[in-house]
Amino acid sequence: MSVDHTPGETIPSDRTVRLLDTTLRDGEQAPGVSLSPDEKVEIARSLERAGVSVVEAGSACTGAGERRAIARVTDLDLDARVTSFCRGLESDVDLALECDVDGVHVVVPASDRHVESKVGTSREDNLATTAELVEYATDHDLWVEVIGEDGSRADLGYLEELAETALDAGADRFCFADTVGHTGPEHTATAVSRLAEHGPVSAHTHDDLGLGVTNALAAVSAGADLVHCTVDGLGERAGNVALEEVAIALEHVYGVETVALERLYELAQLVSRATGVQLPPNKAVVGENAFTHESGIHTDGTLKDDRMYEPYPPETVGRERRLALGKHTGRAGVEATLEEHGVEATDDEVAAIAERVTELGDRGRRVTDADLLAIAEDVTGDDRERVVELLDLTATSGGAVPTASIRLDVDGEQRVASGTGSGPVDAAVSAVREALGSQADAELESYHVDAVTGGTDAVVTVEVTMVRDDRSVSVARSEADITRASVEAMVDALDRLLATEERPFAPADD
Structure with missing residues (x-):
């Protein structure tokens, strides 16, 4: 899977590099992100399945609630080392010990800006305090990493002195921290190579300049063997370096294995749902468009050779390839998508369908599977009878528990059901599933929800993608009512997924 190596490769494939995930601490510091103890536990379990070596579960000094969440993670008895972030205070170490963590990350100032202006101390006193903190933590049998905060803006000679002091006091490693995403790969490599002469070195990089991965790789090439990351690149400001990007870069480019790559997408989706931070479509590795092809030239090439326009197979990171429809879609893409949905068409019909898809895309429309299939039915003259159709929907959210009732036509039989949920859309979806039974x-x-117009009478477009067995269908619906748009889109998607099955519905479940 990896690229061919050259004799001068800066990171040999036999290097041992581990990943430290700080999504539960540094990632949670992203504006608007707050994880519940249950969510932290679920993410920690997913990190464990992926093979992450160190899980920083939080910062014990934050409060009692945070300590309970950290303790929940330590109770999982993970193979990964579970740690807590600590300020330069013995009391923070005591609070971490209450959570029964395996280790601590003790952050101490490294740059003069932090030593003098933030902490209000001197270089000499900072060294003495660092040694005392390390000795205190190691006396309590903790694994200790000392983080030199703002290390990328520190005097390099003093940074070395700080690292030597920490390691001589018993620290397991020293971390080079580009705290504000300030530096570039050349300085990172120089600093880490000098720090590595004193003992094990970690790297903590941020993406303010878009150099998070570059600096992480520069650090590894210079001797760092542990990289701090967050899932989806969450974190303060522009975020930390993304775990999935470091992992795939190390393995694909250098042949260095760190985690189970096939777990990356499910991990990214889990963190996105828990934090409410949507993944940008063009996000590397885990973004919606990472393995999606619309261009006719790219689609045709990919159908002939699936490596033609992709650096590695999507299955490597738990993804699937997708052919998107739009004004750039050519005949090959249309034909392949029709085949996926079991639609037969002659060459002339495929050409006509492709032309209609292009016209729809030219009008600024995102062309969904449902659009394509409707066009195909019109061109081929195949009048398909609906299997599932929405007849009526009522949803209320004024009370304590949002409720919804729904009436569907299911293969000629009317079904009525109700449901509750966290909101009117959730309640309506529950009602649909209740009406359809176990076959759905x-x-x-x-x-995805997008506002089409502004103002109080805004129209929204809801686009859903639903999967059943090995088939998927995307449908978009626009309405003034988001609940109705959501339900219509889901019902239409289910109708398309079930249309090719013989008698897909048994009588409604009891």
């Missing part, structure tokens, strides 16, 4: 076992893979 499709999974909602994605759900």
Whole structure:
């Protein structure tokens, strides 16, 4: 899978590099992000499945609630080392010990700006305090990493002195921290190579200049063997370096294995749902468009050779390839998508369908699977009878528990059901599933809402992608009512997924 190596490769494939995930601490410091103890536990379990070596579960000094969440993670008895972030205070170490963590990350100032202006101390006193903190933590049998905060802006000679002091006092490693995403790969490599002469070195990089991965790789090439990351690149300001990007870069480019790559996408999706931070479509590795092809030239090339326009197979990171429809879609893409949905068409019909898809894309429309299939039915003259159709929907959210009732036509039989949920959309979806019974076992893979118009009478477009067995269908619906748009899109997607099955519905479940 990896690229060919050259004799001068800066990171040999036999290097041992581990990843430290700080999503539960530094990632949670992103504006608007707050994880519940249950969410922290779920993410920690997913990190464990991926093979992450160190899980920084939080900062014990934050409060009693945070300590309970950290303790929940330590109770999982993970193979990964579970740690807590600590300020330069013995009391912070005591609070971490209450959580029964395996280790601590003791942050101490490294740059003069932090030593003098933030902490209000001197270089000499900072060294003495660092040694005392390390000795205190190691006396309590903790694994200790000392982080030189703002290390990328520190005097390099003093940074070395700080690292030597920490390691001589018993610290397991020293971390080079580009705290504000300030530096570039050349300085990172110089600093880490000098620090590595004193003992084990970690790297903590941020993405303010878009150099998070570059600096992380520069640090590894210079001797760092542990990289701090967050899932999806969450973190303060522009975020930390993304775990999934470091992992795939190390393995694909250098042949250095760190984690189970096939777990990356499910991990990214889990963190996105828990934090409410949507993944940008063009996000490397885990973004929606990372393995999506619309261009006719790219689609045709990919269908001939799936490596033609992709650096590595999508399955490597737990993804699937997707052909998108739009004004750039050529005949090959249309034909391949029709085949996926079991639609037969002659060459002339495919050409006509492709032309209609292009016209729809030219009008600024995102062309969904449902749009394509409707065009195909019109061109081929195949009048398909609906299997599932929405007849009526009522949803209320004024009370303590949002409720919804729904009436569907299911293969000629009317079904009525009700449901509750965290909101009117959730309640309506529950009602749909209740009406359809166990046969409606499709999974909602994605759900996007976009405002089409502004003002109090705004129209919204809801686009859903639903998967059943090995088939997926995307549908978009626009309405003034987001609940109705959501339900119509989901019902239409289910209808498309079930249309090719013979008698897909048994009588409604008891």
